[in-house]
Structures are given as C-alpha cells and as structure tokens.
Amino acid sequence: MRTIGRSGIQPFIVCALSFAVPFAVPSANGQTPVTPSADARPKAASEAPTSSSEIEQLRKMILEQQRQIDDLKRTMADQKSNDSTVAAKPDISVPPTTSRGIGQIASTTPILPPLPAVTTLATPLPVPQAAASAATTAANPCEADPDKTIPTFLRLGSICLVPIGFMDFTPFWRDKNAASSMGSNFGGVPYNNSAAGNLSEFHFSQQNSRLGFRIDGNWKGAHFIGYNEFDFNGTSGSTSLAVSNGAIVPRLRLYWADVRKGKVEFLAGQSWSMLVPNRNGISALPGDLFYSQVVDINYIAGLTWTRQPGLRILYHPSKKVTFGFSVEQPDQYIGGSAGGQLITLPSALSGLASTQLDAAANISGASYLGQPGFTPDFIAKLAFDYPRVHFEVAGIESNFKTTSLTAPWVSHTTQGAGLLVGLNVAVTKNVRLISNNFYSDGEGRYLFGQAPDLIVRADGSLSGVHASSTIEGFEARMNKNNLLLYGYYSAIYIGRNAAFDANGTSRIGYGVAANSQNRVINEGTFGFNQTIWSNARYGGINLMGQYEYLERSPWTISAGNPKQTHDNTIYFNIRYTLPGGMPNF
Structure with a gap:
C-alpha cells in the first residue's frame, strides 16, 4: 500500500x-x-x-x-x-482601528x-x-458600486453642486471667407466680386466647449440656485493662436444667483437677457430658453438675445402664469459688431463714436464700459405655460443721451422700445413648432447687433432705427429621443433712417452707405443631433450636423455690384457631455 x-x-x-x-x-x-x-x-x-x-x-x-x-x-x-444601513443612518462613532485596511x-x-x-x-x-x-x-478607484444608486451631484456643506459642461470638436466649412471664426457673420457676408468672396474656408474649432457649475440649496423654505458658465471664445492678445499654440482663452457667459420663496423669485448677475424667448416660464436656466438647436455659436439671424448683467424679479401667481420685470445693462449702440454695419455720422460729430456711442471698438476689459449709459434697459415679460403650449409677450424700453462735443453743452435724448411675441407648441408628443417675432424702434442691439439702435442728425439730435425679426421652425425627436431633427427660417429687417449732413448734400444715418448697410438678412438652416452613447454615470457622446444658408441685401448698391450676396456653411460637431443632474427639491 x-x-x-x-x-x-x-x-x-x-x-x-x-x-x-x-x-x-x-x-x-x-x-x-x-x-x-x-x-x-x-x-x-x-x-x-x-x-x-x-x-x-x-x-x-x-x-x-x-x-x-x-x-x-x-x-x-x-x-x-x-452597507445596507449606512445610507439611512451613518455611523459616526466607529472607534479608531490599527488596521490600515479600515477607515481609508x-x-x-x-x-x-x-x-x-x-x-x-x-x-x-x-x-x-x-x-x-x-x-x-x-482596480478602478473611480468606479461606483453597480448595484447602488449613485448621486449625480456633489454634497458641499448643505448645498448640492453639479459640474456642468461639454467638450466640443467642430469641423466647419464655408464657401466664402467670412473671417468670423466659428460663428456666422450674418451681416457681413462677402460679395462674389471680392477676394474674400472667391475663397472658401475650412477650420477645426474647440471654442464652443463649456465648463461651469450649478449650486442648489434650500434655506428656511427658500430655494436658491447659483449658476456659472464659461466657454473659450475670449479675446486673446496672442498673435500665434493659429500658428503654434492654440491658446484660446476662457470667456464668461453666465454668472448669476437666483432665489425663490413661495410665489416670488429674485435673480441678480450676468444671465441671458429676459428678452430671450423662453421654452418654459421665465427661467434663466439655459434648458428653459430658446436659442435654437444649431451648432453655430452665433445661433440664428433674428434671435433676440444678449448675455449681460441685470436684476430681475418674478411673480408666480400660479403654476401656469409668470410675470417678470428686469433692469439690465444699457448700451448706446450704433453698429459695428458681428457683421452689423455702422451708421454714417455727421462730419462734425464723428467724435461721438466710441466716446459717447458704442461703435463696437470696446474689445478690451479696460474699455468695456467706456461709453455712458443714461438709464438701464427695462424689460417686462408675461408667460403662460400649459401642457402643450408656451406663450409669452415681452416689452423693452431703452433711453439714450448724448451731448455736444464742445461748449455750450447741449444734450439730446431719445427712447427705444420693442415688443416680442413668442409661441412654442407641441403638435405631437415629439414634434414642436416655434414662432418668435420681434418689432422695435431703437432696439437693434438685441438682434445680435445686426442693426444699430439710433442715428445722429446734423444738429446732434437722435433718432431710433427700426428693426424687426422673425423665427419660424420645428424641432422633432425620434428614435426613442436619441435623434433630434430641426429646421428654422429666420429673417431680420432693418429700416432706413436717413438725413442730410450740415452741407445739405451728403447723406447720413442708416441705409445710405453703398453695399454695406443691410436692409434684409435671411437664413435657412436645418440639422440633427444624434445621441451615440449616454450613461448617467459617465456622461454622453453626441454627433451633430448643421447646414446653413445666409443671404443679405443692402439698401444701396453701387454700379456694377450685385444686389445681394449669400453664403453656405456646413458644421459637424462631436460632443462629450459631463455627467450630472440636480436632486429634486
């Protein structure tokens, strides 16, 4: 054996x-x-x-x-x-241990x-x-327990904090060299008989990427929100951005705080203007606003918008009705921004530009508020929300003031006013129709600066420039909401406001300079947003595309020049969105 x-x-x-x-x-x-x-x-x-x-x-x-x-x-x-009881009642009385595997x-x-x-x-x-x-x-210190519900926010004291943002990679092509970087140059499309009109452009851009955070909390029955957001479209002093370093700089977009208790709500800081159309109520949160679904960082022609400091108070008499009133940053704008054309000033008063009137030369922080503001801009809005319908009416009033350049000092004032009517209707569960319409005298700045607010006559008096716009479109979600399709038609009309200079022969104002001061800007655009992958723990990846057709027609055409010009633009975009979500309060 x-x-x-x-x-x-x-x-x-x-x-x-x-x-x-x-x-x-x-x-x-x-x-x-x-x-x-x-x-x-x-x-x-x-x-x-x-x-x-x-x-x-x-x-x-x-x-x-x-x-x-x-x-x-x-x-x-x-x-x-x-583990099954620690969430309900955390044990804070665990004694110290000598084991290095416990407590770390x-x-x-x-x-x-x-x-x-x-x-x-x-x-x-x-x-x-x-x-x-x-x-x-x-082995993966970032992995969470797959069998447990993981919060999509961070606890900081008695508040909840959510990092927000996305990383964009955007190739785009234009059939004309608009020299406007990633955003469209609505009012400055080159003519075919110019060098820029015979050059196409292709670029990559990461400038639309966003970073920020949102804070929520409750204190004695008051719900408060803090919101901060940056992109990378800031003005840089570097001359080698495209040559070697690509050192684009951050730019402040939003920085505000909001508190609501009961039926009253108060907001202060830099937010989207209350003149921006809403999708829901009169909220300042980006998801409750309509600024289109496009890839273009300048959005669409005809959209009323700014991002500027202001104060607003809202009253909610019911869940379906909201009334708001805001005071916001003023600006005495005479054109020159984002393709918008400058007015023609009287020869004796050309010194008003950039000293008393904003000619869009204030591109540095030092000259940001270099021009005077007479009073804040005043905006009121009334919004109605029903299960399938959002309807709103908003009004704006602005005040402008200048004085003579030499003694005796003579002042001149004028007012601007505008009316916005917006409608957002769900015709089916997944299809919405949008209509936003704006009519104004002296409020062209709110159309992305495509129209001036006012002109100056030879005697120094001021007169508002008429500007109006429309946006009509649809948004449709398909394939279990993983695919968004959209299409919009939009237009801006800028009225002629002309006068004669002191010599009695030279024309001044708006609508007199050949081939530049626009009468109509038209845009047609459509696109898609496809969710490739999404997970509450990891974020999401989206593929986007947009086609855009722009057309502009000036008031005056010089001999031998075309009556209008147009541009075609194609965008693609790959986006990774950070995970995160706020708790329900």
Missing part, C-alpha cells in the same frame, strides 16, 4: 478547501486511494506511526482552514448588512480586515465571487 507522503498533502488541502469535503483525500498521482485490505495492513505496520502523525497534522490544518472560512463568511455578511476610504467597495497568517499553499484557493468582484472594483 502507498502511504500519503508530503507530496500528497498539498493537493489534498486544495481539494478539501475547494469542495469542503474534508475526508476526500486525493493521492499523489491524482487518483482516489483504495482502502487497504486486511492482508495488506501488516506490511505497512512499520509506516503507521509516520502516517498517523501526518494525518493528525493534516486534520488540524483542515479544521483551522475551515474556521477561517467560517470567519470570512461571517465578516462578509456583517459588511453587507452594514478610496471607494464604496467593502473592505475586509486582514486575516491571521496561515500556512502557504502551493496551489491557490479558488477566489470567492464576491471577493473577485471587490478586487475588480478596487
């Missing part, structure tokens, strides 16, 4: 621990040993003491291993029980205390599945 030597002990232990069959002892050659017969026993009598000693040692080791396995099972069960929180994965040292086995034991899962999770 063969005895169980040392070479047979280790496989025996492995099988015993793996299958918990303490008496199923394999032989050295992997076969099950046969019980010796009575005739064979006398021949092994001389080996009995050695075999008995080894078997006794083996039995003790098996019992010790079984005890440790039982302890391990109890520890894991206790840990699982503690790197993830929410349960960590077991170290066990006493045991005899090393030549063949490793099978790893329990729960322990294997914990090891896999621990």
Whole structure:
C-alpha cells in the first residue's frame, strides 16, 4: 500500500478547501486511494506511526482552514448588512482601528480586515465571487458600486453642486471667407466680386466647449440656485493662436444667483437677457430658453438675445402664469459688431463714436464700459405655460443721451422700445413648432447687433432705427429621443433712417452707405443631433450636423455690384457631455 507522503498533502488541502469535503483525500498521482485490505495492513505496520502523525497534522490544518472560512463568511455578511444601513443612518462613532485596511476610504467597495497568517499553499484557493468582484472594483478607484444608486451631484456643506459642461470638436466649412471664426457673420457676408468672396474656408474649432457649475440649496423654505458658465471664445492678445499654440482663452457667459420663496423669485448677475424667448416660464436656466438647436455659436439671424448683467424679479401667481420685470445693462449702440454695419455720422460729430456711442471698438476689459449709459434697459415679460403650449409677450424700453462735443453743452435724448411675441407648441408628443417675432424702434442691439439702435442728425439730435425679426421652425425627436431633427427660417429687417449732413448734400444715418448697410438678412438652416452613447454615470457622446444658408441685401448698391450676396456653411460637431443632474427639491 502507498502511504500519503508530503507530496500528497498539498493537493489534498486544495481539494478539501475547494469542495469542503474534508475526508476526500486525493493521492499523489491524482487518483482516489483504495482502502487497504486486511492482508495488506501488516506490511505497512512499520509506516503507521509516520502516517498517523501526518494525518493528525493534516486534520488540524483542515479544521483551522475551515474556521477561517467560517470567519470570512461571517465578516462578509456583517459588511453587507452594514452597507445596507449606512445610507439611512451613518455611523459616526466607529472607534479608531490599527488596521490600515479600515477607515481609508478610496471607494464604496467593502473592505475586509486582514486575516491571521496561515500556512502557504502551493496551489491557490479558488477566489470567492464576491471577493473577485471587490478586487475588480478596487482596480478602478473611480468606479461606483453597480448595484447602488449613485448621486449625480456633489454634497458641499448643505448645498448640492453639479459640474456642468461639454467638450466640443467642430469641423466647419464655408464657401466664402467670412473671417468670423466659428460663428456666422450674418451681416457681413462677402460679395462674389471680392477676394474674400472667391475663397472658401475650412477650420477645426474647440471654442464652443463649456465648463461651469450649478449650486442648489434650500434655506428656511427658500430655494436658491447659483449658476456659472464659461466657454473659450475670449479675446486673446496672442498673435500665434493659429500658428503654434492654440491658446484660446476662457470667456464668461453666465454668472448669476437666483432665489425663490413661495410665489416670488429674485435673480441678480450676468444671465441671458429676459428678452430671450423662453421654452418654459421665465427661467434663466439655459434648458428653459430658446436659442435654437444649431451648432453655430452665433445661433440664428433674428434671435433676440444678449448675455449681460441685470436684476430681475418674478411673480408666480400660479403654476401656469409668470410675470417678470428686469433692469439690465444699457448700451448706446450704433453698429459695428458681428457683421452689423455702422451708421454714417455727421462730419462734425464723428467724435461721438466710441466716446459717447458704442461703435463696437470696446474689445478690451479696460474699455468695456467706456461709453455712458443714461438709464438701464427695462424689460417686462408675461408667460403662460400649459401642457402643450408656451406663450409669452415681452416689452423693452431703452433711453439714450448724448451731448455736444464742445461748449455750450447741449444734450439730446431719445427712447427705444420693442415688443416680442413668442409661441412654442407641441403638435405631437415629439414634434414642436416655434414662432418668435420681434418689432422695435431703437432696439437693434438685441438682434445680435445686426442693426444699430439710433442715428445722429446734423444738429446732434437722435433718432431710433427700426428693426424687426422673425423665427419660424420645428424641432422633432425620434428614435426613442436619441435623434433630434430641426429646421428654422429666420429673417431680420432693418429700416432706413436717413438725413442730410450740415452741407445739405451728403447723406447720413442708416441705409445710405453703398453695399454695406443691410436692409434684409435671411437664413435657412436645418440639422440633427444624434445621441451615440449616454450613461448617467459617465456622461454622453453626441454627433451633430448643421447646414446653413445666409443671404443679405443692402439698401444701396453701387454700379456694377450685385444686389445681394449669400453664403453656405456646413458644421459637424462631436460632443462629450459631463455627467450630472440636480436632486429634486
């Protein structure tokens, strides 16, 4: 009979621990040993003491291993029980421990205390599945427990904070060299008989990427929100952005705080103007505003918008009705921004530009508020919200003032006013129709600066320039809301306001300069936004595309020049959006 030597002990232990069959002892050659017969026993009598000693040692080791396995099972069960109750009642009275594996929180994965040292086995034991899962999770310190609901916000004191933003990579092409970077130059499309009109352009851009945060909290029944957002379209002093370093700079977009208690709401800071059309109520949150779904960072021609400092107060008499009143940053604008054309000033009063009137030369922080503001702009809005309909009416009033350049000091004032009517209707569950219409005298600045607010006559008096716009479009969600299709037609009309200079022959004002001061700007655009992948824990990836047709027609055409010009633009965009979401208050 063969005895169980040392070479047979280790496989025996492995099988015993793996299958918990303490008496199923394999032989050295992997076969099950046969019980010796009575005739064979006398021949092994001389080996009995050695075999008995080894078997006794083996039995003790098996019992010790079984005890440790039982302890391990109890520890894991206790840990699982503690995990199920820690969210409801966190234990803050846990005493200090000398174990380096306890109390050092790197993830929410349960960590077991170290066990006493045991005899090393030549063949490793099978790893329990729960322990294997914990090891896999621990290998990724950012991974959350897949079986638990993970908050999509951060706790900071008694507030909730959500990082917001996305990373954009945008290739775009134009059939004319508009020299306007990624955004469209609505009012400055080059003519075909110019060099720029015979050059196309292709670029990549990351400038529309966003970073920011949102803060929510409740204090004594008041819900407050803090909102901050940057993009990378800031003005840089570098001359080598496209040459070598690509060092685009951040630009402040939004920075405001809002508090609501009961039916009253108050907001202060830099936000989207209250003249921006809403999708819902009179909220300043970007998701509740309509500024289209396009990739173009200048949005669409005819949209009424600014982002500027202001104060607003809202009153909510019911869930369906909201009334708002705001005072916002004024600006005495005479053209020159984003393709908008400058007025023609009287020769004796050309010094008003950039000193008392904004000719869009204030591109640095030092000259940001270089022109005077007579009073804030005053905006009132009334919004109605029903299950399928959002309807709103808004009005704006502005005041302008200049004085003569030399003594005796003579001042001149005028007013601007405008009316916005907006409608957003869900004709089906997934299809919405949009109509926003604006009519004004002296409020062209709010049309992305495509029209001036006013002109100056030869005697120094001021007169508002008429400007109006329309946006008509649709937005449709398909494929379980993973695909968004949209299309818009929009237009801007700028009225002629002309006068004669002091010599009685030269024309001044708006609508007199050849080939530049626009009468009509038309845009037709359509596009898509396809969600490629989305996960609440990781964020989402979207593929976007947009086609845009622009056309502009000036008031005056010089001999030999076309009556209008147009531009075609194609955008593609790949976007990664950060995960995050606010809790329900």
